[in-house]
Amino acid sequence: MSLKSPLGRVLGLGSAKDGTDHWLAQRISAVALALLGSWFVVSLAMLGTVKYGNVIAFLGEPLNGVLMALLCVTLAYHSYLGVQVVVEDYVHTKGTKIALLIVSRFAHVFVAVASVYAILRIGIGV
Amino acid sequence: MPNTRLREGSINMRNPGRPLSPHLSIYRWPITMALSILHRATGLANAVGLVVLTAWLIQAADGPDAYLAFTRVMGSPLGLLLLIGWSLAFFYHLSNGIRHLFWDTGRGFEKRQAERSAWAVLVVSVMLTAAFWLVML
Numbered sequence A: 001m002s003l004k005s006p007l008g009r010v011l012g013l014g015s016a017k018d019g020t021d022h023w024l025a026q027r028i029s030a031v032a033l034a035l036l037g038s039w040f041v042v043s044l045a046m047l048g049t050v051k052y053g054n055v056i057a058f059l060g061e062p063l064n065g066v067l068m069a070l071l072c073v074t075l076a077y078h079s080y081l082g083v084q085v086v087v088e089d090y091v092h093t094k095g096t097k098i099a100l101l102i103v104s105r106f107a108h109v110f111v112a113v114a115s116v117y118a119i120l121r122i123g124i125g126v
Numbered sequence B: 001m002p003n004t005r006l007r008e009g010s011i012n013m014r015n016p017g018r019p020l021s022p023h024l025s026i027y028r029w030p031i032t033m034a035l036s037i038l039h040r041a042t043g044l045a046n047a048v049g050l051v052v053l054t055a056w057l058i059q060a061a062d063g064p065d066a067y068l069a070f071t072r073v074m075g076s077p078l079g080l081l082l083l084i085g086w087s088l089a090f091f092y093h094l095s096n097g098i099r100h101l102f103w104d105t106g107r108g109f110e111k112r113q114a115e116r117s118a119w120a121v122l123v124v125s126v127m128l129t130a131a132f133w134l135v136m137l
Helices: A006-011 A020-047 A052-060 A062-090 A094-124 B031-062 B064-074 B077-103 B111-136
Strands: none
Touching (some): A020 B077, A052 A062, A052 B031, A052 B064, A094 B031
């Protein structure tokens, strides 16, 4: 049984009017990270070492480089979504909240771009 | 005691005398509540760990010397302790995340089920962390 009004069911929106997209994005990136994260720790365990030569050889493989870049970007995205919820939950001063959200977004985009750039450098060898 | 400020119509949230509904501090912590709080805490820890992961990649791209400097810092006792902590946070957030995804299908909400899956998450995340470091060290 649903407590939704017929109009509410047609519009598909809750009382907040949005937020479903945020919730969904968090779940979908979580599914991606469960796969990519498992791939990463299993790969590390199979390498069994983080010596320079082994790491460079591993990340230099095209498929590994692509998966690593996907992992880093998805981590940054999922992390941004999570930090955003934490800030919105605990910071109630409007100015501070907006400032923190902007700083968090900048930091996460920076981390995503910096890691992909580093992976590209390893792959291309510059 | 009557609240004059409220009667004047100005609702002051900072009034310490206002009646409060029971909150965190009043309950005996059920295991499920501890895990819920841990999920958020480990998520934040992982956000910080992401910076270290990125630093690892940058140092690897910079060449053997930069990489050695990085592994020397992270291979120190304090560095290793942090890495083990981050790996535990990662495995916990991963295991409990899968528990959350399972919940999203509408299943597993019975009290006994939720408590059992909570313990399973704790055991699995500790075991994965232990297995990972047994291989890596």
